[in-house]
Amino acid sequence: MGIYWRDSLRKTTILLFLVLTMTSCGLIESKQETPIEMVAYAALTDEESELIPVSPKDSIVNKVTVNDEIKAVIDKKYNKEEVYSVTFKHTENNSSGNLVVFVDLDKKTIVGKIKQGLT
Numbered sequence: 001m002g003i004y005w006r007d008s009l010r011k012t013t014i015l016l017f018l019v020l021t022m023t024s025c026g027l028i029e030s031k032q033e034t035p036i037e038m039v040a041y042a043a044l045t046d047e048e049s050e051l052i053p054v055s056p057k058d059s060i061v062n063k064v065t066v067n068d069e070i071k072a073v074i075d076k077k078y079n080k081e082e083v084y085s086v087t088f089k090h091t092e093n094n095s096s097g098n099l100v101v102f103v104d105l106d107k108k109t110i111v112g113k114i115k116q117g118l119t
Contacts, residue, residue: 033107034107034108035057036061036084036086036103036107037056037057037059037061037086038056038057039103039107039108039110040056040059040086040088040101040103040110040113041056041088041101043101043110043113044099044101044113048091048099048113051088051091051093051099052088052090052091052099053090053091054089054090056088058088058089058090059086059087059088059089060085060086060087060089061084061085061086061087062084062085062087063082063083063084063085063105064082064083064084064085065081065082066078066080066081066082066083070083070085070102070112073102073112073113073114074102074111074112075111075112078104078111078112080104080105082105083102083103083104083105083111084102084103084104084105084107085100085101085102085103086100086101086102086103087099087100087116088100088101091115092116096115096116097115097116098115098116099113099114099115099116100113100114100115100116101113102114
């Protein structure tokens with residue numbers, strides 16, 4: 001009876017370990033934030049998203065100070081001094097520069113977008 005009990009305890013311990021491991025992996029995964037570039041990409045129209053030749057991850061994310069140029073293209077109610085800019089690389093054409101999406105500091109709310117002017 002001792003061998004049966006040890007085998008049963010071992011199997012129960014392994015099963016409990018597996019259940020806890022799987023549960024904790026799910027909890028960790030659910031706490032992860034969506035990357036800012038993917039939040040910005042989700043806000044694009046179909047036409048805008050077609051401009052991205054590679055991947056939304058092929059972008060530049062910067063925290064920038066809201067200046068007059070940015071104020072002109074973002075939500076008028078946005079009153080913070082900084083915003084994230086997500087510049088999608090390789091979206092320029094002959095008449096305009098790269099597509100830029102502005103995201104609130106909460107990393108979830110889109111506050112504006114613009115095609116940069118060519119210099």
